[in-house]
Amino acid sequence: MLSKKTRVCVLRIGHRPERDKRVTTHVALTARAFGASCFVLGDIEDQSVSESLRKVCERWGCGDFKYISGVPSVKFIEEWKSLGGSVIHLTMYGLHVDDVINSIKSSPRDILVVVGASKVPRIFYELADFNVAIGHQPHSEVAALAVFLDRLFGGEELHLIFSDAKYYIEPSVKGKKVVRVG
Ligand code: SAM
Numbered sequence: 001m002l003s004k005k006t007r008v009c010v011l012r013i014g015h016r017p018e019r020d021k022r023v024t025t026h027v028a029l030t031a032r033a034f035g036a037s038c039f040v041l042g043d044i045e046d047q048s049v050s051e052s053l054r055k056v057c058e059r060w061g062c063g064d065f066k067y068i069s070g071v072p073s074v075k076f077i078e079e080w081k082s083l084g085g086s087v088i089h090l091t092m093y094g095l096h097v098d099d100v101i102n103s104i105k106s107s108p109r110d111i112l113v114v115v116g117a118s119k120v121p122r123i124f125y126e127l128a129d130f131n132v133a134i135g136h137q138p139h140s141e142v143a144a145l146a147v148f149l150d151r152l153f154g155g156e157e158l159h160l161i162f163s164d165a166k167y168y169i170e171p172s173v174k175g176k177k178v179v180r181v182g
Contacts, residue, residue, distance in 0.1 A: 007037045007038075008110070008111045008152065009080075010112075010113045011113070014118045023117070026142045036149065042076060058166070080110070085111065090133075091120065095133060097148065113145065113148060114128065
């Protein structure tokens with residue numbers, strides 16, 4: 001059963017610095033805002049991504065959310081599995097999310113969610129415990145990740161508060177209300 005202790009991490013594979021900086025940053029921000037505990041940028045470092053995330057953490061908080069980069073993706077997945085975690089690869093070719101989300105939620109294992117950028121090599125389909133489609137139409141890794149995490153956490157993640165935030169938003173009907181903590 002998915003509990004507060006279940007760790008959910010997001011691994012971004014295939015990042016191309018010359019064209020994916022913005023989308024990869026949005027994958028990382030989505031991981032943070034939608035309840036994951038860490039974001040892993042596989043196989044490469046990108047200072048632009050880490051710097052954007054750092055600025056968001058500085059202002060809006062990140063709690064225990066971790067950023068890791070440059071680790072070999074395949075090795076990371078193999079180690080994750082050897083430690084008992086499960087691996088969910090998001091792909092439009094996989095099983096429909098509606099058909100697998102209950103099995104995924106009922107497992108107590110930590111979850112690594114893998115999202116691609118360019119063409120995803122076959123090995124990632126094979127290493128995954130579940131290849132999951134957020135519908136069978138091509139869209140975006142940001143959309144796929146957001147929908148998957150929302151299904152996983154049942155919407156609770158949208159009420160997330162980071163204890164180290166310097167600012168928070170006071171909801172308003174019109175306009176923007178940003179309050180400094182303390
Ligand atoms: N052309 C690439 C391929 O064939 O592997 C995929 C490119 S797509 C823009 C980037 C990523 O978005 C995919 O690797 C996948 O993680 C995610 N994605 C896009 N549509 C999806 C869908 N319908 N369901 C699940 N994930 C999806």
